[in-house]
Amino acid sequence: MVKVIVIGVAGRMGKTICQTVLESPGFELAGASERKGSEAIGQDLGEIIGVKKLGISITDDLNQVAPQGDVLIDFTSPVATLDTLAIAVAHSKPMVIGTTGFSQEQLQTINSTAQQISCLLSPNMSIGVNLLFALLEKAAATLADGYDIEIIETHHRLKVDAPSGTALKMAEIVCQTLGRQLGEVGVYGRKGQVGQRGQQEIAIHAVRGGDIVGEHQVIFAGPGERIELIHRAHSRQNFAQGALQAARWIINQPPGRLYNMKDVLGF
Numbered sequence: 513m514v515k516v517i518v519i520g521v522a523g524r525m526g527k528t529i530c531q532t533v534l535e536s537p538g539f540e541l542a543g544a545s546e547r548k549g550s551e552a553i554g555q556d557l558g559e560i561i562g563v564k565k566l567g568i569s570i571t572d573d574l575n576q577v578a579p580q581g582d583v584l585i586d587f588t589s590p591v592a593t594l595d596t597l598a599i600a601v602a603h604s605k606p607m608v609i610g611t612t613g614f615s616q617e618q619l620q621t622i623n624s625t626a627q628q629i630s631c632l633l634s635p636n637m638s639i640g641v642n643l644l645f646a647l648l649e650k651a652a653a654t655l656a657d658g659y660d661i662e663i664i665e666t667h668h669r670l671k672v673d674a675p676s677g678t679a680l681k682m683a684e685i686v687c688q689t690l691g692r693q694l695g696e697v698g699v700y701g702r703k704g705q706v707g708q709r710g711q712q713e714i715a716i717h718a719v720r721g722g723d724i725v726g727e728h729q730v731i732f733a734g735p736g737e738r739i740e741l742i743h744r745a746h747s748r749q750n751f752a753q754g755a756l757q758a759a760r761w762i763i764n765q766p767p768g769r770l771y772n773m774k775d776v777l778g779f
Contacts, residue, residue, distance in 0.1 A: 514760050515542035517581035517605075519596050521570055522552040525587035525610065525748055527561045532752035534563065539756060543577030544570045547592060578603040583759045587751075589672075590614045597625050606630035606762045608755055610637055612677030626770040632762045634773040635677025637754030641728070642773045644743045645685055648730055651741065652689040659734040660709060661686055666719040666727040674718040675700065678728055683714050686730075 516533050520526040521544040533539045544557045550572065558566040571577055578584065578599055586596045587610040600607040609622070612635050622633055636642070652661070665679040680694075687694045692712060699715040726745040731738060745751070754773065761776045 513538060513540050514756075514763065515540050515580065515582045516756075516759060517543040517545070517574075517577055517584045519545050519574065519584060519586040520547070520588035520592070521557060522546050522550055522560055523588065525751065528748040529585055529587065529752045529755055530557060530561045531563070532749060532756060536753075536756055538760070541566065541568060542581040544568055545574045545577060546570050546572060547588075548572045574599045575602070578605055581605065583608060583763050585610070585755055585759055587611055587755070590618050594618060594621060597622065597631075600631075601625060601628050604629060606759075606765075607632070608758045608762055609633045610635075610751065610755055613673035623770050626767060628767055630762050630765045630767050630771070632758050632771040632773075632776070634754075634758070635681045636726075636751070637758060637773060638743070638745060638750045639754055639757075639773075639777065640750065641678060641743050641745075642754075642777055642779065644728070644730075644741055645681065645774070646779045647741055648682055648685050649689050651730075651732060651739065652686045655732050655734065655739070656690065657711065659732040659739070660711075661714050662731040662733065663714070663716045664719065664729045664731070665716070666721075666724050668723050668725065669720050671720060674720070675716045676718070676726070676728070678726070679716050679718070682728065682730055683716055686714055 518526055518529050521530055533541050546552045552560050552570045553572050555570050556565045557568040558564050584600050584605050584607045586593050590613050593611040663679050663682050665676045683694050697712045697714050699713050728743050730741045758776050
């Protein structure tokens, strides 16, 4: 039985992860936390996620509940996640991170912390998206420099970071495969008289609206044809299921490096 502590349980992903834990054999909800000042503090977790009372009180003191779990799962914000990471180290607990929008400095902190505790970071826990990552690498290697590459990501109107972590990961995969540097060839939207498209450009476009869970499209546009790789998420459950798969896996891994979903899935 894997005992899970979920951070940010009042958020969209937090609620979905908690619901998925309850529905998944071999997993147990061992604790729930929220940010200080949240209206959810002190409430029974079941009331927040829309089920019967579970006897789990939501706390703003993660130090209180961390010892009760085998692994911490965090889909919150960059600053909040780094706070959680420090607590995970203090209690020697493995951690699964699905938060996006980290700065390079914050990513360096996470990489450093992965030397002390088992830690997994992925901008997208969906098995389908991670399969798409593998297909993208193959497509980029096969099509090479003969095709223009554009990435379009679409999310709900409440998403605060752009472009999405998944879109950036896709761009990084293409750059690594083709020997390019994203900092040199990345283009983020276009406006005005921008001139002819550069041959090496990798453009990322962000769309926000409604309650769209998430859609990612990679276009390889070449002479006489266009190839598109697309993933559409219809609910957040696929992310939650991937997070639980990652949680089950990470508790059996040693510290020493920062893991990702590619490690979990064996791609």
